Amino acid sequence: MQRRGGPMGGAFLTEEEKANQPKVTKELLVRVFSFLKPYWRQLILVMICILAASVFTLLPSILTGKIIDEGLIGKNLRALVIYIVLSLLVTLAANLIGVGQSWLNTWIAQHITFDIRNGLFRHLQRMSQRFFTSNSQGDIITRMTSDVDGVQRVISDTFANILSNAITLVVAIVAMYRKNWILATLGLLVVPLFALPTRKVGKTRWTLTREAQECNDEVNGILNETMSVSGQLLVKLFGKERYEYNRYKDVSRRMIRLNIRENMAGRWFRVALSTFASIGPMLLYLVGGILLMQKDSTLTVGDITVLVSLLGRMYMPVNQLLNVQVDWVRSMAMFTRIFEYFDMPIEIKDAPNAVEPQQAHGNVTFENVSFSYESSRQILKDISFTLESGHSVAIVGPSGSGKSTIINLIPRLYDVEEGRVLFDGIDVRNLKLDFLRRNIGVVSQETYLFNGTVRDNLLYAKPDATEEELINVCKKANIYDFILQQEDGFETVVGNRGLKLSGGEKQRLSIARVLLKDPALLIFDEATSALDSISESKIQEAIDPIIESRTSILIAHRLSTILAADEILVVEDGRIVERGQHQELLEKNGVYRLLYETQFGKERTVQEMI
Numbered sequence: 001m002q003r004r005g006g007p008m009g010g011a012f013l014t015e016e017e018k019a020n021q022p023k024v025t026k027e028l029l030v031r032v033f034s035f036l037k038p039y040w041r042q043l044i045l046v047m048i049c050i051l052a053a054s055v056f057t058l059l060p061s062i063l064t065g066k067i068i069d070e071g072l073i074g075k076n077l078r079a080l081v082i083y084i085v086l087s088l089l090v091t092l093a094a095n096l097i098g099v100g101q102s103w104l105n106t107w108i109a110q111h112i113t114f115d116i117r118n119g120l121f122r123h124l125q126r127m128s129q130r131f132f133t134s135n136s137q138g139d140i141i142t143r144m145t146s147d148v149d150g151v152q153r154v155i156s157d158t159f160a161n162i163l164s165n166a167i168t169l170v171v172a173i174v175a176m177y178r179k180n181w182i183l184a185t186l187g188l189l190v191v192p193l194f195a196l197p198t199r200k201v202g203k204t205r206w207t208l209t210r211e212a213q214e215c216n217d218e219v220n221g222i223l224n225e226t227m228s229v230s231g232q233l234l235v236k237l238f239g240k241e242r243y244e245y246n247r248y249k250d251v252s253r254r255m256i257r258l259n260i261r262e263n264m265a266g267r268w269f270r271v272a273l274s275t276f277a278s279i280g281p282m283l284l285y286l287v288g289g290i291l292l293m294q295k296d297s298t299l300t301v302g303d304i305t306v307l308v309s310l311l312g313r314m315y316m317p318v319n320q321l322l323n324v325q326v327d328w329v330r331s332m333a334m335f336t337r338i339f340e341y342f343d344m345p346i347e348i349k350d351a352p353n354a355v356e357p358q359q360a361h362g363n364v365t366f367e368n369v370s371f372s373y374e375s376s377r378q379i380l381k382d383i384s385f386t387l388e389s390g391h392s393v394a395i396v397g398p399s400g401s402g403k404s405t406i407i408n409l410i411p412r413l414y415d416v417e418e419g420r421v422l423f424d425g426i427d428v429r430n431l432k433l434d435f436l437r438r439n440i441g442v443v444s445q446e447t448y449l450f451n452g453t454v455r456d457n458l459l460y461a462k463p464d465a466t467e468e469e470l471i472n473v474c475k476k477a478n479i480y481d482f483i484l485q486q487e488d489g490f491e492t493v494v495g496n497r498g499l500k501l502s503g504g505e506k507q508r509l510s511i512a513r514v515l516l517k518d519p520a521l522l523i524f525d526e527a528t529s530a531l532d533s534i535s536e537s538k539i540q541e542a543i544d545p546i547i548e549s550r551t552s553i554l555i556a557h558r559l560s561t562i563l564a565a566d567e568i569l570v571v572e573d574g575r576i577v578e579r580g581q582h583q584e585l586l587e588k589n590g591v592y593r594l595l596y597e598t599q600f601g602k603e604r605t606v607q608e609m610i
């Protein structure tokens with residue numbers, strides 16, 4: 001997904017943002033405010049700080065009038081000193097309040113985003129596998145990081161800025177009117193004179209920058225295409241040198257024009273700003289002077305200075321407030337995206353009357369189960385089988401036939417569409433998820449190890465396991481010798497996702513991990529990837545006794561695993577097409593025999609040779 005601009009990503013909305021403006025409904029606002037609600041006391045304090053800081057920041061401007069009228073023109077040293085000291089103290093106070101306010105702002109923003117982030121994490125953790133397979137990891141991470149950070153900036157900066165600008169404006173306007181209504185009105189009339197051109201030039205510049213950026217992308221695209229080995233080969237063999245050169249030249253020429261226009265827009269911007277910025281004060285001096293020179297005028301030089309100074313203080317807040325709409329739309333878009341995730345229903349959760357039996361035995365029954373990931377294609381069709389406690393079932397079949405899908409339904413990574421999956425005689429949908437998953441151990445094809453030590457990875461299954469238990473399971477999984485050979489033993493770091501270990505070592509480590517969990521039912525999805533024969537036999541030595549002694553379901557690709565199971569289910573195109581023992585299946589001369597001859601055949605030849 002294309003990255004969206006944050007609240008600081010430019011003062012104007014892009015076409016895409018305009019088109020995707022979220023609908024601001026009452027519900028959305030209520031929801032946004034529900035996150036602020038726990039911190040209402042701190043928020044009121046922030047508002048008081050902002051109010052005080054804004055007033056205190058403007059006070060020195062007002063005091064300047066007193067310094068001029070009473071101190072300088074009145075030649076009163078005492079008043080002069082008092083007002084100067086007062087002015088300095090007020091400035092200091094405004095700054096100190098500003099520091100406090102920033103701290104408080106940040107504190108609130110951090111706490112609110114802490115709540116949002118944790119809430120989102122909890123919610124996402126409860127989402128089904130379907131969510132994680134159909135959403136890109138990048139998008140999930142963007143929402144968890146950039147969008148939440150964006151919301152944090154909205155609360156800590158945007159919100160405070162809007163408030164402080166609005167207060168500054170109101171205070172400045174009130175102060176100006178109290179001094180002189182004619183000059184105040186004049187001052188207000190000139191505000192649009194500088195605010196609007198600033199905005200117009202800003203927009204032109206922004207559009208030009210974007211166009212230049214697009215042009216630049218095009219240049220890079222041409223370079224990428226033509227300057228690569230295969231690209232150049234194509235250009236040469238088709239004699240397209242001149243064509244490519246012209247293409248490059250045209251874009252470069254467009255770029256020149258854009259860059260010049262962009263630079264000049266910047267130049268005009270500064271001219272406009274400084275001209276309009278000085279028109280206001282000059283007008284005030286002129287009209288103020290005329291009023292001052294009238295006979296019965298109460299206006300003073302100080303008053304005019306105060307008015308000019310206050311007008312100067314209005315430029316920035318007006319400009320920033322003109323951008324409020326942009327900030328607002330972006331903030332609402334960010335909240336909307338976050339809420340979208342919060343609103344995604346939790347597909348797989350405990351039923352209200354879910355039960356948790358005292359003990360698990362590991363019996364599994366599939367009753368006419370059908371399932372599809374997407375409605376357009378049915379993956380499993382009418383699957384039925386029973387696995388008694390203490391026995392084992394091997395599932396075999398061509399790649400993509402639905403073997404992994406069958407086992408995914410047992411720990412409820414997905415729910416069936418039709419039929420039932422029973423665990424110890426109870427529909428898995430009526431069992432507590434925690435109980436179900438605690439009693440099922442899965443060694444998947446894609447072994448996932450965390451970046452930590454061997455010990456960390458093992459203890460993930462049972463945090464309070466003793467050293468003896470660790471050694472015991474590692475011996476059973478045939479990985480103990482390997483661990484002993486490592487300089488750091490159990491403290492050996494496995495690297496990111498276990499990349500420092502070989503495929504076979506990772507598998508054996510994950511077998512040890514699942515043995516530590518000691519589940520009632522063990523599911524083993526045998527890796528299809530080729531391992532060398534030594535690794536294979538080590539895994540085989542590890543799993544054979546496990547299959548003998550535990551209730552297990554195996555997705556088998558190797559003959560020895562298949563032979564160790566009590567029953568073999570042959571799956572093809574989502575259906576169980578054959579079932580039984582090795583010998584009888586061979587005699588059927590069907591799918592199993594074909595698989596045996598193509599897939600397991602090589603192994604057989606090797607075994608026969610030995």
Ligand code: ATP
Pocket residue numbers: 133373374379397398399400401402403404405406528
């Ligand atoms: P292999 O032996 O290659 O692991 P398999 O028999 O275990 O294959 P499954 O992984 O169960 O096959 O997949 C069965 C079918 O379901 C495949 O056609 C696959 O494309 C499809 N499939 C698997 N996972 C998903 C998913 N998350 N979303 C949509 N389709 C999926």
